[in-house]
Amino acid sequence: MHYIRLLRPPMVERTRTRHLLKIALTITTDLGDAYLSPQEPIEIAVIGAYRDESGALKPVILTQNATPRWRADMRVLKFDLQLPSSPQPIQTIQIRPSSRQLAALGTTDVFPVPDGPGLLMGVYADMPSDQEAPSRVCFRSLRLVGSDVSGPVNALQVEEDFGDSIARHIWDGGVVTLSMIASLCLTDQSATPEASMPLLRGILRQPGQSLNILELGCGVGIVGIGLSRILRACLLGCASHILMTDLQEAEERTLANISRYSQEAGQSEDTAPDVDFESLDWHEGKNGGFGVKVEARAWDLVVVSECTYNTDTLLALVQTLSALHMHSADKPGGSCNTKIFLATKPRHSSEREAFDMLAKDGWVVDEKTVVPLPVLNSAGQSVEMYLFSRTTSKSLDA
Known part of the structure; x- marks a missing residue:
């Protein structure tokens, strides 16, 4: 996929006659190592939202x-937009491709694989x-969609x-991982044979049983x-x-997202995981x-996503996984069935070294x-997903 990235916070330039919204963006891959180079210019939509007198959120294009259009030779796109003379100020803006076919708005846009x-x-x-x-941050929004629930689950921000x-x-x-899990858990699997991980689905959808999941x-x-x-x-x-874990420098942003999630969930602690x-x-x-x-x-399940790219940390990662397995087995009521x-x-x-080590x-x-x-105007890529169990308690040499 490609990502529209804001290079700086949106700014408003105010004069007596008009208010201009000033935007600077780029469109790159997830690692920012390649710019989007489309065969035809891609139109960009900017959608504002304000609250009316009743408090309802109202969109305005x-x-x-x-x-604005993103072309193949671009690295940065800067443009100004005149804000409407609304009695209420614009509170939030969304920037996305104008074409719905190109926009990743929900999990079903990502999985099953789009045409x-x-x-x-x-x-x-x-x-x-x-x-x-x-603001020091922007945010992404992805609707979690499934046929087994009444409409979308509240969009993840x-x-x-x-x-x-x-x-x-x-x-x-x-x-992609989140989109596949949404399909596994929220959708009738007879309608989506692409989600071919029935064992993982069985773990996540055990009726009436709580789960301890470590990431x-x-x-x-996300x-x-x-x-x-x-x-x-x-x-x-x-x-x-x-329980989500990472190095200390990830704490501020992760805690902010947990706080955002808690405010949006609108559920009591008794009903929300x-x-x-x-x-x-590691x-x-x-x-x-x-x-x-x-x-x-x-821990019933340990989740690891996009962590094998750095070969310098692979041994520590695998040894940490095995240490977690042994820790869970030694806990009162624990078992040796911790999955990865x-x-x-x-x-x-x-990266294949990780699988040899495991x-x-x-x-x-x-x-x-x-x-x-699928990646626009580039070779197709893929995301591999595995469910592991451990058959022995031996450990790799340090």
């Missing part, structure tokens, strides 16, 4: 009279008032930083928080616990150096699926 040539994910930003400083760096942004693997390398939290929304929809109020964060360095985790939140539970759900968008051949440490693949990822 800001690009109706002036349509179109590729997808672009839009971006949202809150507009500051005259007294407020510009995830904050990320402005700019086109790889840190504190969502990546392809997380978006490693959570980033900004998979863990999205999974919490999905479980709330399909477990009918059965409390589950999701618990979501939390704790920092975890170089400590490989020796059983876990924080109090990890130590507190036996691993998803990766392969970026280089050296096999040597006694982990076996219970099921696997490969989800194609």
Whole structure:
């Protein structure tokens, strides 16, 4: 996929006669290592939203009279839009491709694999008032859709930083993984044979049974928080616990997204799965150096998404997974059946070392699926997903 990225907060330039919204954006891959180079210019829509006198959110298309276009030779697109003379100020803007066929708005746009040539994910930003400083973050929104629930689950909103760096942004693997899990858990599987992970579905949809799920390398939290929304929809109020972990520098953004999620959920703590964060360095985790939140539970499922790209950390990752397995087995009421759900968008051949290490440490693949990822005007890519169980307690040499 490609992502519309705001390079700076939207700014409003005010004069006596008009208010201009000034935007600077780029369109790149998830790692920001390639710009979108379309064969034909892509029209960009900017949609504002304000609240009317009743408090209802009202959309207004800001690009109706002036349509910005992204062309193949572009690296940055800057444009100004005149804001409408509404009695209420614009509170939020959405920037996305004008063509619905190109827009990744919901999980069913991503999975099952779309027929179109590729997808672009839009971006949202809150507009500051005259007294407020510009926001330091923008956010993505993805509707979690399924046929087994009445309409979409509340859209997942995830904050990320402005700019086109790889840190504190969502990546392809997380978006595709979440979309596949939404299909597994929220959709009649007879209608979607593409979701060929029945064992994972069985774990996530155990009627009346709570789950303890630990995520490693959570980033900004799109998979863990999205999974919490999905479980709330399909477990009918059965409390589950999701603990997201990453290095200390991920804490601020992840906690902000947990707070955003809690405010949007509108559910009591008794009915919404618990979501939390704790920092975890795999170089400590490989020796059983876990924080109090990890130590507190036996873990049914460990989720790992987009964590195998850095070969320098693969050994520590695998050893941490095995240490978590042993920790869960030793907890009162624990078992040796802790599973790993691993998803990766392969970026280089050296990532395969992770699978060799897992096999040597006694982990076996219970099921696997490969989800194609069409990319606009580029070679197709894919996201691989695996469910592992462990057959032995032996450990890799440190």
